[in-house]
Amino acid sequence: xxxxxxxxxxxxxxxxxxxxxxxxxxxxxxxxxxxxxxxxxxxxxxxxxxxxxxxxxxxxxxxxxxxxxxxxxxxxxxxxxxxxxxxxxxxxxxxxxxxxxxxxxxxxxxxxxxxxxxxxxxxxxxxxxxxxxxxxxxxxxxxxxxxxxxxxxxxxxxxxxxxxxxxxxxxxxxxxxxxxxxxxxxxxxxxxxxxxxxxxxxxxxxxxxxxxxxxxxxxxxxxxxxxxxxxxxxxxxxxxxxxxxxxxxxxxxxxxxxxxxxxxxxxxxxxxxxxxxxxxxxxxxxxxxxxxxxxxxxxxxxxxxxxxxxxxxxxxxxxxxxxxxxxxxxxxxxxxxxxxxxxxxxxxxxxxxxxxxxxxxxxxxxxxxxxxxxxxxxxxxxxxxxxxxxxxxxxxxxxxxxxxxxxxxxxxxxxxxxxxxxxxxxxxxxxxxxxxxxxxxxxxxxxxxxxxxxxxxxxxxxxxxx
Amino acid sequence: xxxxxxxxxxxxxxxxxxxxxxxxxxxxxxxxxxxxxxxxxxxxxxxxxxxxxxxxxxxxxxxxxxxxxxxxxxxxxxxxxxxxxxxxxxxxxxxxxxxxxxxxxxxxxxxxxxxxxxxxxxxxxxxxxxxxxxxxxxxxxxxxxxxxxxxxxxxxxxxxxxxxxxxxxxxxxxxxxxxxxxxxxxxxxxxxxxx
Numbered sequence: 098x099x100x101x102x103x104x105x106x107x108x109x110x111x112x113x114x115x116x117x118x119x120x121x122x123x124x125x126x127x128x129x130x131x132x133x134x135x136x137x138x139x140x141x142x143x144x145x146x147x148x149x150x151x152x153x154x155x156x157x158x159x160x161x162x163x164x165x166x167x168x169x170x171x172x173x174x175x176x177x178x179x180x181x182x183x184x185x186x187x188x189x190x191x192x193x194x195x196x197x198x199x200x201x202x203x204x205x206x207x208x209x210x211x212x213x214x215x216x217x218x219x220x221x222x223x224x225x226x227x228x229x230x231x232x233x234x235x236x237x238x239x240x241x242x243x244x245x246x247x248x249x250x251x252x253x254x255x256x257x258x259x260x261x262x263x264x265x266x267x268x269x270x271x272x273x274x275x276x277x278x279x280x281x282x283x284x285x286x287x288x289x290x291x292x293x294x295x296x297x298x299x300x301x302x303x304x305x306x307x308x309x310x311x312x313x314x315x316x317x318x319x320x321x322x323x324x325x326x327x328x329x330x331x332x333x334x335x336x337x338x339x340x341x342x343x344x345x346x347x348x349x350x351x352x353x354x355x356x357x358x359x360x361x362x363x364x365x366x367x368x369x370x371x372x373x374x375x376x377x378x379x380x381x382x383x384x385x386x387x388x389x390x391x392x393x394x395x396x397x398x399x400x401x402x403x404x405x406x407x408x409x410x411x412x413x414x415x416x417x418x419x420x421x422x423x424x425x426x427x428x429x430x431x432x433x434x435x436x437x438x439x440x441x442x443x444x445x446x447x448x449x450x451x452x453x454x455x456x457x458x459x460x461x462x463x464x465x466x467x468x469x470x471x472x473x474x475x476x477x478x479x480x481x482x483x484x485x486x487x488x489x490x491x492x493x494x495x496x497x498x499x500x501x502x503x504x505x506x507x508x509x510x511x512x513x514x515x516x517x518x519x520x521x522x523x524x525x526x527x528x529x530x531x532x533x534x535x536x537x538x539x540x541x542x543x544x545x546x547x548x549x550x551x552x553x554x555x556x557x558x559x560x561x562x563x
Numbered sequence: 564x565x566x567x568x569x570x571x572x573x574x575x576x577x578x579x580x581x582x583x584x585x586x587x588x589x590x591x592x593x594x595x596x597x598x599x600x601x602x603x604x605x606x607x608x609x610x611x612x613x614x615x616x617x618x619x620x621x622x623x624x625x626x627x628x629x630x631x632x633x634x635x636x637x638x639x640x641x642x643x644x645x646x647x648x649x650x651x652x653x654x655x656x657x658x659x660x661x662x663x664x665x666x667x668x669x670x671x672x673x674x675x676x677x678x679x680x681x682x683x684x685x686x687x688x689x690x691x692x693x694x695x696x697x698x699x700x701x702x703x704x705x706x707x708x709x710x711x712x713x714x715x716x717x718x719x720x721x722x723x724x725x726x727x728x729x730x731x732x733x734x735x736x737x738x739x740x741x742x743x744x745x746x747x748x749x750x751x752x753x754x755x756x757x758x
Contacts, residue, residue, distance in 0.1 A: 345757075
């Protein structure tokens with residue numbers, strides 16, 4: 098019987114297999130950041146263990162750093178101590194680090210692909226659940242906890258039980274103005290935040306094939322929001338074209354050998370998935386969340402749901418709680434929801450194509466009175482690229498703030514936060530209670546919806562602007 | 564890691580689903596570089612509400628958390644496990660756990676027992692009727708018992724063995740250092756390095 102892409106990648110990385118034990122899997126690339134690594138390095142120190150493969154490890158600063166005044170010392174002493182701990186740990190253990198101010202600094206999931214370190218057929222881990230992003234290249238990539246970070250630092254392996262496999266088939270043509278973000282929000286609304294638990298998701302079908310690498314990254318990024326540790330797309334010419342010529346991409350004969358291997362990385366036609374889900378891309382429209390988990394989403398044309406729509410008691414309580422926290426009334430058209438702050442950025446939607454989409458909509462327009470628009474590139478290189486295209490001028494002329502690279506308002510652990518009761522439309526990945534700051538209310542949206550919303554002041558799509 | 568065989572303690576009912584790791588411990592607390600002292604961050608937004616279950620006098624000193632489905636969704640922060648442990652929890656029961664949270668729990672010695680939602684509902688009713696109800700969690704037998712209720716819980720065989728023995732994963736893996744070196748010898752030359 099044939100094998101799925103995930104099974105091929107798994108088998109190519111098994112170091113050791115024994116009955117009744119997890120497989121020991123080799124890790125090709127370990128990405129590290131300041132928040133989930135200090136206790137792991139301390140563990141190594143306590144046990145007198147070195148980092149086994151610093152040459153397969155890369156660190157960057159992203160989660161708790163500011164995105165303004167980046168040339169000054171970090172004002173928050175607790176954040177500064179954590180960043181300094183990362184710098185000391187990397188120096189002590191020989192791990193390469195891209196610090197604030199370095200041209201290669203940025204969000205860890207933007208930096209890896211940008212450098213060409215993320216390639217098809219690899220196993221990639223990071224102490225961050227959005228490591229699933231790298232699956233867009235046909236890599237097996239997933240988030241790990243700090244104990245596992247220490248384990249990978251010490252051994253370059255992880256003991257793991259095989260995942261189940263789920264195909265997410267998205268066929269058909271996406272309507273204009275509908276993006277990768279809308280696809281994944283629709284997938285999560287369909288299967289729920291627990292639907293992918295225990296699975297690797299493989300995104301397939303013509304609508305996925307038609308996406309750019311950046312669009313595929315947006316989709317794989319949010320696999321974790323459907324409960325799946327990893328999501329992936331089989332590599333194709335779009336993938337090879339993206340990787341080719343990047344700093345760490347293979348060259349010459351090695352490039353040819355790599356591509357020859359990468360071309361074997363697809364799900365065999367007779368392979369069987371443990372589960373399959375199908376979506377028709379042609380029926381999709383701009384999607385937004387109304388509640389406090391990423392599964393609580395609806396098309397922008399819909400209205401706020403009622404607890405009476407619940408399928409069971411647990412769901413009813415969840416809807417009631419979400420409506421109370423979000424301060425929403427059932428039946429309100431989603432388009433009528435007024436927004437205070439728009440955030441464009443994050444490992445989900447902080448890449449150059451996302452900024453281009455937003456800039457196209459904001460060109461020669463201004464944002465709504467009293468609204469705050471934060472545009473935060475995913476990496477220093479994305480920022481430079483945007484500036485070379487004049488996008489920064491478009492954002493600034495529209496009334497936006499143009500920031501340095503980092504996780505910023507995605508997660509409320511740096512100075513960029515919502516205030517209690519403030520409501521955002523955000524291109525990030527989580528609308529949990531307080532995620533963007535205590536008491537803040539988050540609506541997850543695509544870059545196009547974010548930009549249109551910034552102009553009107555209430556949830557809108559670009560089609561609403563004319 | 565401290566071995567886990569059997570635990571007896573009182574329990575708190577958390578009647579909420581989709582308790583994500585941002586609720587268990589908000590990102591603001593993740594700036595610390597220690598493994599201890601996260602108890603103040605546990606459910607910190609909810610604990611501002613005097614009616615929240617952990618603020619009620621009858622649920623002081625609890626060590627078992629009885630939670631709704633999809634507990635631990637969201638980020639990979641192991642701080643969520645540390646915060647629960649630092650607060651005094653040894654066991655979390657739910658009908659469904661997020662994968663990464665569950666993995667992290669197993670590494671840190673926090674037992675996550677998966678039971679059907681109807682068992683959760685019975686336990687909720689029981690500990691709400693009598694907060695002094697002792698809940699016994701037996702990892703050897705894979706059972707949770709309270710009052711007249713005895714139910715089996717699911718836990719991964721390997722995680723169970725490691726918890727029972729109190730074993731450190733890294734120590735186990737380093738026994739296979741030779742196999743790792745052999746594997747490294749067979750990796751294709753085109754795989755990238757970071758420096």
